[in-house]
Amino acid sequence: MEDNLFTATGTPDPMDKEGLMSALESLLFAAGEPVKRSDCMRILGISEGAMEEILTLYRQDLEATKRGIRLLELENRLQLGTKERNTVYLKELLGVNERQSLSKGALECLAIIAFKQPVTRVEIDEIRGVNSDYVLTKLQEKGLIKGVGRKDAPGRPKLYGTTDEFLIQFGFSSLKEMRKENPLPEKLVEMDLRKKEMEQESLELFEEDEN
Known part of the structure; x- marks a missing residue:
């Protein structure tokens, strides 16, 4: 893929990669439920190739910085979820016990x-x-x-x-x-x-x- 990101119409996107990752995170956080990949591309105004690059960079950033969230890809939809290693804290917060498994x-x-x-x-x-x-x-x-x-x-x-x-x-x-x-x-x-x-x-x- 080219060094610069392009929109679906071929016009150079004014946002840099970090800006697009930030926008994607805000979009998925605000949605609170799975969002179609195509809708993310439309809202961000980027092509399929650019979307794949942003997703790859975002996954790497989440892992490198040891964030508490992860990117879930459900079929053709995207959603934010919590890291599995933090499950014990979430169970304590929600009052979940092993008997409910x-x-x-x-x-x-x-x-x-x-x-x-x-x-x-x-x-x-x-x-x-x-x-x-x-x-x-x-x-x-x-x-x-x-x-x-x-x-x-x-x-x-x-x-x-x-x-x-x-x-x-x-x-x-x-x-x-x-x-x-x-x-x-x-x-x-x-x-x-x-x-x-x-x-x-x-x-x-x-x-x-x-x-």
């Missing part, structure tokens, strides 16, 4: 949703072998999952997916990154194989009936 069942349910989304409660129950109503309710209360639509099937069951809060809490910038760093849980692999086997058996029986 996720149970084994909740983590199991969350993993299924993260890897299989969008997924219905019945599909989750089939994999876990138990009813997941209570766990799903708790995960929604914590803001880790949400309803993402209805499945085109009898009864139109609700579909679940993970939220930005899930990515933030577990330190992922995207679902793609999560799946790349973490292989599909063995239980899900076994369930997928069994489901395919059952579908194949049903198809074979159907073909035999026709003959």
Whole structure:
């Protein structure tokens, strides 16, 4: 990329890199929630290449100065978050204790949703072998999952997916990154194989009936 930053129209930007980093930080801090990368580019008046350079410099600055915040990149959105090493202080401030952490069942349910989304409660129950109503309710209360639509099937069951809060809490910038760093849980692999086997058996029986 060129030494000078340019706007989307090709006009030299009057702000220097430090000024743009400062403006970006103020923008994300004031928003308090994820902001689309494209909106940041539009507001700052810079190109995609310039935006990437500013983000790289900002990440480096946050790390070099040991600041208490970090830059979160959630799919195509940006947000400010706190450094993981400061979690203990935030828990003390918010009065959070370890008993409020996720149970084994909740983590199991969350993993299924993260890897299989969008997924219905019945599909989750089939994999876990138990009813997941209570766990799903708790995960929604914590803001880790949400309803993402209805499945085109009898009864139109609700579909679940993970939220930005899930990515933030577990330190992922995207679902793609999560799946790349973490292989599909063995239980899900076994369930997928069994489901395919059952579908194949049903198809074979159907073909035999026709003959």
